[in-house]
Amino acid sequence: MSSRRSRDAGGIRGREAAAGWLFTAPALVILGLFLALPILMAAWVSVSDWRGQGSPFSSSVGFVGADNYRGILSAESGLPARDFGTALRNNFWYVVLVVPLQTILSLFLAVLVNRKVLRGRGFFRTAFYFPSVTSSVAIVIVFLFLFSGSGAVNKSLSWLGVNGPNWFADPRGVAHVVLGVFGIDGAPALLSDNGFLSLSWWEWLAGPSVAMSALIMLAVFTTSGTFMLLFIAALQNVSGEVQEAALLDGASGWQRFRFVTLPLLRPTLFTVLTLGLIGTWQVFDQIFVGTQGGPAKTTITPAYLSYTSSFLNNRWGQGAAIAFILFAIIVVLTLIQRWVLRERGVPKRKRYVPDAAVVGTTR
Amino acid sequence: MTATTVSTQATEDKSSSGAAQTRAPAGPRTVLTTSMTYALLALIAIIYIFPFLIQIATSFKTDNDAAANPVSLIPANWTTATYQTLFGGGLAFPTWAMNSVIVTVFVTIGRVLFCSMAGYALARLRFRGRGLLFAALIAVMAVPAVVLLIPKFLVVNTLGIYDSYAGMIVPLLVDAAGVFIMKNFFESIPMSVEEAAHIDGAGIFRTFWSVVLPMSRPALITLVILAFQGSWNELSHFVVSAQDPDLYTLTKGVATLAAGGQGQAQQFPLKLGAAALMTIPVAVMFFIFQRQIMNTAEGAEKG
Incomplete structure (x- = not known):
């Protein structure tokens, strides 16, 4: 449409076109240089044997095909593959627990805070949202202290007669701990002899380690505020009349929430689940600051492993390959989730639109 | 939710559209529900606030006191040793703070300028390729930041700006989400104002600079908040774009501080004090622009 108009109108449109490119030039150059170009460079590095010396485009760097990908995916290659499998396992449990917990908690908080007659709404909102604005570095330090062996959490647990674990030093899988309570300490042969991505099924079923559980609580603590704001906004759009009609029809509080409010939300x-899913597969800061992947590698994640492979072990090809696999995982899961939660029979224009401001705030 | 009401409270929150609510007389059951709601809210609020109180209190404790009394909010014997070490001791804390300020100032100015320019072009100026640019922008927004860690290092290194302020600042100068926010905002303001300016003979840049931008205060404030918070709290980009200790920002410096002496209660007052200090600027920002921040997320959702 723009081209037709520009031919019709001549001069003014010509100036507009020049201004248009001029106005977008800085954004175009920077985004192109630091977002688009890097992807192409990394694609090359992921199929090269570059070791971090000199330019990845110099003639001494060779093409190795899918070797780097094979190196982290096939069991024969040993440690790198085992590390990658472990990272996926760790992050998988992190996602599986954080996404539902943060969604439910933020919705719950929003419903509580959104009551029309609540005194001190502002105070409660502020209290719940504040953790979201502080830096991940600062929050992780606070959690390292709270969850240290003799920290506030264990002290509080001891008042209840519970002997808390040494959280950030405890590599035991939570599921294994629970099974241990019932006397199941070893794996059935079926689970220990077979596996996926260099880990046995028994190891996959370990659940998050105790250390990872602390990071899971941290994630829920810091993100619930942001998502609460989204839910509050949505709740305020739910009209009073619809609620009233349901009330007159004799619906109970829970029924009104389940059958009137929830469908409108x-x-x-969908936004919250999508952002949650994308965000939780990217855990990096918390690991970098808090645990450095330990104890016993139970908190390494693909993002952190990609960093250590490249910067600390000089396996740049593998680091880049991990980044691409992570990208693929995020894209595929988002598509699957879109498909599962698709709105049947809703006009296209009413469907989900990318939520720019929110993407910005949750980083 | 249940339409419980005590009429004196009905006017308390003007921002809510409570007018259409049914006003039921308060029975014993609703009183019970209400008090339970308050109790629950208070409990959750304590859980959310307590960590920060402990953080501040512990920064005034000695190492031994912090290890022995991790929950108490009152130090057994007050000490400002933490803050003396941070500002006077061997730590480069002031350097980190200065670097954070430099980066944040440049990134915030850059983002406000470049994002609003690009947003304006995409919203208002008609030119060939606009649709394509916008599609590219959406595609770029979908790429997870963490995936770009190593790729970004590769480009920064190839351009020869590794280990420099340029390498730390330039890649952050434009934020695709910011362009998106500004585009949406410009589309929401009426075209007639700009048309009047054009008739008065103002050029495109002049119209943008002296007519449109002054009208865009709310969106610009949103952008400033996001840019400030984003660059002040940024860690991963600085990890891959520099290694010189003189270029450490607060996030990176305090992160290295945290990584030392892991596992024990060692030096927790120092680490917590450093973490508290680095939170102050965003906290101040948060309390100044609180209403705006709350509306940012809400507005985005409605948009």
């Missing part, structure tokens, strides 16, 4: 629920 669907688009927001």
Whole structure:
């Protein structure tokens, strides 16, 4: 449409076109240089044997095909593959627990805070949202202290007669701990002899380690505020009349929430789940600051492993390959989730739109 | 939710559209529900606030006191040793703070300028390729930041700006989400104002600079908040774009501080004090622009 108009109108349109490119030039150059170009360079590095010396485009760097990908995916290659499998396992449990917990908690907080007659709404909102604005570095330090062996959490647990674990030093899988309580200490042969991505099924079923559980609580603590705001906004759009009609029809509080409010919150629920899914597969800061992958590698994640492979072990090809696999995982899971939660029979224009401001705030 | 009401409270929150609510007389059951709600809210609020109180209190404790009394909010014997070490001791804390300020100032100015320019072009100026640019922008927004860690290092290194302020600042100068926010905002303001300016003979840049931008205060404030918070709290980009200790920002410096002496209660007052200090600027920002921040997320959702 723009081209037709520009031919019709001549001079003014010509100036507009020049201004248009001029105005977008800085954004175009920077985004192109630091977002688009890097992807192409990394694609090359992921199929090369570059070791971090000199330019990845110098003639001494060779093409190795899918070797780097094979190196982290096939069991024969040993440690790198085992590390990658472990990282995926760790992050998988992190996602599986954080996404539902943060969604439910933020919705719950929003419903509580959104009551029309609540005194001190502002105070509660502020209290719940504040952790979201502080830096991940600062929050991780606070959690390292709270969850240290003799920290506030264990002290509080001891008042209840519970002997808390040494959180950030405890590599035991939570599921294994629970099974241990019932006397199951070893793996059935079926689970220990077979596996996926260099880990046995028994190891996959370990659940998050105790250390990872602390990071899971941290994630829920810091993100619930942001998502609460989204839900509050959506709740305020739910009209009073619909609620009233349901009330007159004799619906109970829970029924009104389940059958009236919740369906109306669907688009927001979709946003929160999508952002949660994308965000939780990218855990890096917390690991970098807090645990450096330990104890016993139970908190390494693909993002952190990609960093250590490249910067600390000089396996740049593998680091880049991990980044691409992570990218693929995020894209595929987002598509699957879109498909599962697709809105049947809703006009296209009413569906989910990317939520720019929110993407910005949750980083 | 249940339409419980005590009429004196009905006017408390003007921002809510409570007018259409049914006003039921308060029965014993609703009183019970209400007090339970308050109790629950208070409990959760304590859980959310307590960590920060402990953080501040512990920064005034000695190492031994912090290890022995991790929950108490009152130090057994007050000490400002933490802050003396941070500002006077061997730590480069002031350097980190200065670097954070430099980066944040440049990134915030850059983002406000470049994002609003690009947003304006995409919203208002008609030119060939605009649709394509916008599609590219959306595609770029979908790429997870962490995936770009190593790729970004590769480019920064190839351009020869590794280990420099340029390498730390330039890649952050434009934020695709910021362009998106500004585009949406410009589309929401009426075209007639700009048309009047054009008739008065103002050029495109002049119209943008002296007519449109002054009208865009709310969106610009949103952008400033996001840019400030984003660059002040940024860690991973600085990890891959520099290694010189003189270029450490607060996030990177305090992160290295945290990584030392892991596992024990060692030096927790120092680490917590450093973490508290680095939180102050965003906290101040948060309390100044609180209403705006709350509306940012809400507005985005409605948009």
